Amino acid sequence: MEPTRSNSLVESLARLTHSAGIVGTAPSSCDIHGGFIASRLRDGQLTGCPECSRARQAVQEAEERAELQRQAVAARLERLLGQALIPQRFKTKTFDNYRAESDKQLIALAACRGYADRFAENLEAGRCLMLLGKVGNGKTHLAAAVAAVVIEQHRCNAMYTTVSRVCQQVKASYSKESTQSEREALDIFRTPDLLILDEVGASYGTEFERMVMFEVINARYEDVKPTIVISNLAPGPLVAALGDRTVDRLREGGGVVVVFDWESARREASNG
Ligand SMILES: Nc1ncnc2c1ncn2[C@@H]1O[C@H](COP(=O)(O)OP(=O)(O)OP(=O)(O)O)[C@@H](O)[C@H]1O
Numbered sequence: 001m002e003p004t005r006s007n008s009l010v011e012s013l014a015r016l017t018h019s020a021g022i023v024g025t026a027p028s029s030c031d032i033h034g035g036f037i038a039s040r041l042r043d044g045q046l047t048g049c050p051e052c053s054r055a056r057q058a059v060q061e062a063e064e065r066a067e068l069q070r071q072a073v074a075a076r077l078e079r080l081l082g083q084a085l086i087p088q089r090f091k092t093k094t095f096d097n098y099r100a101e102s103d104k105q106l107i108a109l110a111a112c113r114g115y116a117d118r119f120a121e122n123l124e125a126g127r128c129l130m131l132l133g134k135v136g137n138g139k140t141h142l143a144a145a146v147a148a149v150v151i152e153q154h155r156c157n158a159m160y161t162t163v164s165r166v167c168q169q170v171k172a173s174y175s176k177e178s179t180q181s182e183r184e185a186l187d188i189f190r191t192p193d194l195l196i197l198d199e200v201g202a203s204y205g206t207e208f209e210r211m212v213m214f215e216v217i218n219a220r221y222e223d224v225k226p227t228i229v230i231s232n233l234a235p236g237p238l239v240a241a242l243g244d245r246t247v248d249r250l251r252e253g254g255g256v257v258v259v260f261d262w263e264s265a266r267r268e269a270s271n272g
Pocket residue numbers: 093097098099100105133134135136137138139140141142231232260265266
């Protein structure tokens with residue numbers, strides 16, 4: 001007799017279940033989901049509740065998704081920290097390991113911590129921060145601490161650089177071999193949400209340096225992006241070194257100025 005269509009279907013289903021190790025079925029029950037038909041395996045074992053199995057799988061898939069998400073967040077953080085180019089010495093500097101004993105140190109710490117905590121608002125307003133004063137007072141330390149908070153808590157990108165590095169980058173773009181235009185060289189410093197410009201006015205500002213500083217600070221001013229300027233110069237000489245127009249842009253929108261004028265921590269360390 002010719003096998004009917006449904007007969008052949010039943011047979012192939014039987015072959016399939018047999019190859020999967022299923023030799024029969026038996027009524028079974030789950031405390032949560034009630035009755036179900038369990039499959040009996042070759043070794044006599046009965047399969048468990050399919051609803052429970054689906055639920056377990058859903059939990060596992062959610063955990064896998066959460067883990068991938070965690071890895072993506074960690075990778076982004078790692079990337080942001082790498083792109084920030086914080087010098088090795090300052091990577092471990094935080095607000096918590098800044099010793100503030102005098103009133104002036106407490107004010108400097110509070111100003112920098114406040115600037116970092118309110119970074120979302122400062123980013124919106126393009127508000128700048130100027131850390132001005134004596135050597136070894138922890139200006140670069142506190143700027144690195146701001147960058148860490150900006151990256152880790154606000155998930156924004158920050159970049160540390162020095163004036164001489166910016167000038168070198170721009171000068172290199174003039175070379176015949178350079179693949180970068182002057183504009184592209186300057187744009188490196190225009191893109192980050194926060195730019196930290198260290199050692200401003202350290203080399204008694206050549207005309208070229210003044211021009212480059214204006215280009216960088218003005219570009220960020222046009223984009224309403226905050227910049228931290230660090231200098232050994234007091235406010236007056238800083239205006240002389242950078243020029244009125246540049247300092248005016250740094251001050252606009254309530255730019256914060258913090259003056260550092262106490263004994264160097266480097267000297268304290270060497271005194272024991
Ligand atoms: N109050 C402080 N508490 C803890 N460490 C400090 C403090 N002040 C400075 N330091 C440490 O002393 C060293 C010098 O500080 P830093 O380089 O930040 O000074 P600076 O003001 O940037 O100096 P310069 O103008 O010469 O660049 C760093 O290792 C810094 O971590």
